[in-house]
Amino acid sequence: MEEIAIGAKPVKQVDPKKKRSNKRLTWATIKEQRQLIYMSVPLLAYIVLFAYVPIWGWSMAFQDYKPARSFDEQTWVGFKHFKFLFTDDNFMRVLRNTLAMSMINLILGFVTAIILALLLNEIKKIFWKRTVQTISYLPHFLSWIIVTGIVATSLASDGIINEVLMKLHLVDKPILWLSEGKYFWGVVGASHVWKEVGWNTIIYLAAMASIDPALYEAADIDGANRYQKMWNITLPGIKPTIIILLIMSIGHILEAGFEVQYLLGNGLVVDWSETIDIFVLKYGIAQSNYSLATAGGIFKTIVSITMLLLANWTAKRLGEERLL
Numbered sequence: 613m614e615e616i617a618i619g620a621k622p623v624k625q626v627d628p629k630k631k632r633s634n635k636r637l638t639w640a641t642i643k644e645q646r647q648l649i650y651m652s653v654p655l656l657a658y659i660v661l662f663a664y665v666p667i668w669g670w671s672m673a674f675q676d677y678k679p680a681r682s683f684d685e686q687t688w689v690g691f692k693h694f695k696f697l698f699t700d701d702n703f704m705r706v707l708r709n710t711l712a713m714s715m716i717n718l719i720l721g722f723v724t725a726i727i728l729a730l731l732l733n734e735i736k737k738i739f740w741k742r743t744v745q746t747i748s749y750l751p752h753f754l755s756w757i758i759v760t761g762i763v764a765t766s767l768a769s770d771g772i773i774n775e776v777l778m779k780l781h782l783v784d785k786p787i788l789w790l791s792e793g794k795y796f797w798g799v800v801g802a803s804h805v806w807k808e809v810g811w812n813t814i815i816y817l818a819a820m821a822s823i824d825p826a827l828y829e830a831a832d833i834d835g836a837n838r839y840q841k842m843w844n845i846t847l848p849g850i851k852p853t854i855i856i857l858l859i860m861s862i863g864h865i866l867e868a869g870f871e872v873q874y875l876l877g878n879g880l881v882v883d884w885s886e887t888i889d890i891f892v893l894k895y896g897i898a899q900s901n902y903s904l905a906t907a908g909g910i911f912k913t914i915v916s917i918t919m920l921l922l923a924n925w926t927a928k929r930l931g932e933e934r935l936l
Contacts (some may be wrong), residue, residue, distance in 0.1 A: 646887065673906040693907040703908075706891040709797075709884060713868040716801040718861050725853065729816035730842050750809025756807075756871035762877065763803050765789065767863045790876060793884035800872055816850055823849040852933040859927060859935055863920030866912045888912060 613690065642649065673693055675686040697703045728748065735741040751759065766772050767789035774786040789795050831841045870889040879886030886894070888908055896905025920935075927934040 628852045632645070653870050654747075670906060670910055672903050673910050676901055677903045677906075679856055679902070681898070689903075693904050694911070697902065697907055697911065702886075702895070703888075703891060705883060706886045706888055709870045710887045713797055713873070713887065714865050716797055717804045717868065718865070720801045720805050722813060722854075722858065723807060724805050725812035726816060728809055729813040729820065729850075730846060732813060732817060733820045733846065734838055734842070745810065745813075750810070751807045752811035754807065756875065759803060759807050760872055761877040763799065767799065791876065793881045796876070796881045796884040799876065800869070801875075803872055805870070806880070815853060819850040819853040820846060834880045840869055855927055855933045856935065859920065862915050862923040865919050 615880045649748070671683075674688055676692075677686055677687050732741055732744060735744065761853050768774070769786040769788065774783070777783045778786070787795070789799055799900060827845050827849075828841055831845060836844070864889060868887045870887065870893075872888055873885045874893075877890075888911075892905045892908040896902065896908060924936050
């Protein structure tokens with residue numbers, strides 16, 4: 613490597629022989645790993661076809677898109693549909709609902725999954741541990757159609773929830789859970805927890821299995837009880853996993869769901885149940901206003917990417933685990 617001075621600044625000149633040697637090494641590596649490259653081609657093709665090619669459709673958000681017209685015949689309107697979204701009272705309402713239900717699902721989902729994983733980790737009898745795991749996993753494999761049917765039946769005026777509350781004399785008359793908006797967000801959050809809490813514990817239990825058993829043995833010698841070991845060993849041991857999952861969940865902050873709100877919602881709670889996805893379906897796709905629907909989708913994507921990068925940057929500044 614030689615240095616050539618130009619004025620006061622030295623410039624490094626790359627040796628041509630070394631450059632050719634690096635190229636030969638790169639091609640040799642590619643040749644040795646060509647089987648892996650061939651195996652990755654279908655996956656790359658899938659990603660390109662279903663993740664990147666559809667981005668071309670984002671152009672509809674800047675047009676008054678008409679399905680019968682070719683691309684050259686479309687009328688370009690700039691940010692007209694985005695301006696409509698941010699000045700429309702209905703969109704502000706569904707944005708509020710989406711953020712509220714998403715935050716409820718995020719907080720309840722994380723807290724309940726971590727608590728259940730900690731409790732399962734303390735069960736010493738393998739039979740009982742597997743039994744509880746199996747029971748808690750089962751709702752995950754049910755479709756939302758079945759889950760919302762169970763929820764609606766349980767919360768009916770003559771359902772089991774009202775029957776139990778009245779038997780315990782906690783209420784004097786049945787509560788109309790699905791007819792009053794103030795209950796709807798809580799119902800959605802509880803439904804998500806019941807369906808997914810068992811499944812969400814899997815990765816935490818896997819992280820707990822990697823904790824060095826010697827730490828627990830040392831804690832036993834020091835006289836620590838179970839709660840002290842959970843707080844001082846187990847939770848710090850799975851902290852990186854919690855941070856990574858939290859960052860990923862924050863990136864889906866506008867993914868409050870669609871099926872549960874659409875199936876449990878009705879005219880009495882419409883001001884509380886509609887999310888961005890339902891708004892896009894109702895005012896975009898159902899009315900053939902594909903430009904408005906596309907603008908709503910772009911808004912969700914931009915917010916998700918921004919929140920993901922912000923959460924990752926915050927974790928980096930705090931010295932925690934991060935994705936990027």
